[in-house]
Amino acid sequence: MARYTDHDVEHYERPRKRTRPRTKDRPAHDDAVDGVVVTVDRGRYTLLIGDAVVTAMKARPLGRKGVVTGDRVRVVGDVSGVDGSLARIVEVTPRTTVLRRTADDDDPVERVLVSNASQLVVVTALADPEPRTGLIDRALVAAYDAGLSPLLCLTKSDLADPEVLLSTYRSLGVPWVVTQRGPDRTILGLEAVQERLAGEVSVLVGHSGVGKSTLVNALVPDAHRKIGHVNAVTGRGRHTSTSAVLLPLPDDWAGGGWIIDTPGIRSFGLAHVKPETLIEAFPDLDEMTEDCPRGCTHGEDEPECGLDVAITDGAADPDRVTSFRRLLAARSVTDY
Missing domain, CATH: 2.40.50.140 (Nucleic acid-binding proteins)
Structure with missing residues (x-):
């Protein structure tokens, strides 16, 4: 027999699910x-x-x-x-900076890697594995887009001359530090790295096997980050870090600071970066593009680009323009 008959009020006014009144008022969390x-x-x-x-x-x-x-x-x-x-x-709380990437260059979904950093440190080995300029260029583009100061950290200089790689980036004005392993497994050149990191919140990015975790363990002895090895066949490192970790630098450092160790990067999509955003990171070149045709991306194949006019007039450094355009082109390079 049914619980209610057609003549019972409850038959018509049965309570519905999720009818609890909602309010826009939210707790103040004064004790947070x-x-x-x-x-x-x-x-x-x-x-x-x-x-x-x-x-x-x-x-x-x-x-x-x-x-x-x-x-x-x-x-x-x-x-x-x-x-x-x-x-x-x-x-x-509102973020001061946001470092983003996409899985691929045609992926519309942005992924926030870290926030509130002030410096992006691109760690790359000069050998074993060989340096891959594609990732360096893309990381620099991401740094400029996020408003972070870039820094190149070149490791394993005992295996190759750093000048070959530095000559590619000198015209961009990107600062750099160079390290190598000492005979007693210490890192030579660590003092220069410490000077650049002091007082900053620095994000370390790089391919697996470039010595990033070794560097972190030297900077923060209590970090105990796992160290990977380079595959002799593929020339690539194995992932040892699985998530980004924020580490305070030792208290005895002048200026203090933080570092964020990130997992080894295999993909660094830049679908979210616009050409007009990238050129703004180079004020001297940006002012030379004021008379560019509408829609000009400032690439090599753009007709009547203000950068080409500036080179012809001697107002722009050709090497610097070439380096900027290489970064611009890195947004569409798939092998890095």
Whole structure:
């Protein structure tokens, strides 16, 4: 027998699911504390709050808003850092910079790698594995697009002369440091690297096997990052890092600073970078393109480009224009 008859009011007014009134009012979270995201692993976020290392989850009101390494966040809940405790991220504060990439050059989905960095350090080996300028160019493009200061870090200079590679990038004005392994497995040239990193939040990117983890372990002895090896057949390294990790530089450094170690990169899509954004990173060249035809990308094949006119008039350094156009072309180069 049915629970209600046609004459019962409840028959017509049965409660519906999810009819709980909703409100636009949100908790103020006046008790929230500030933290910084150290790393992200499968929906759990490791935060540094003062001297405590805290595990947290993302609050539901944040929705699909991503939280990445380097984010400064507001946190509520158990922030003691005790084993088994879990806090909740309720707000991501505005980011100062965002380093993005896409999986491929025709992928419309941008992926945020890290946030709030000030410097992008492109780590490349001079040999074993051989340097691949395609990735260097793409990383520089990403740095200029994100408003980060670029730095080239050339490792294994005991195996090859760095001048061959540096001559390619000198006209761009990109600063560089050179390191090599010493006889007692120390890194020679580490002091120059420390000077460049002091006071900065630096993102380290590079192919696997270029010595990035070795460099991180020398800079931050407590990091204990795994070190990979280069395949003798393919000439490529094996991934040893699986996620980006924010590491504070030692307290005895003048100026302090942070480094973000990222996994070895195999793809660095630049679908999100526009030519007009890239040229703005070179103010001296940008002002020479004011009279360019509408829609000019400033590439080599563009007719009546202001850069070509400037070269003819002697107002522009041909090597610098060539280097800029190589970066521009890197957006469509697939082998890197």
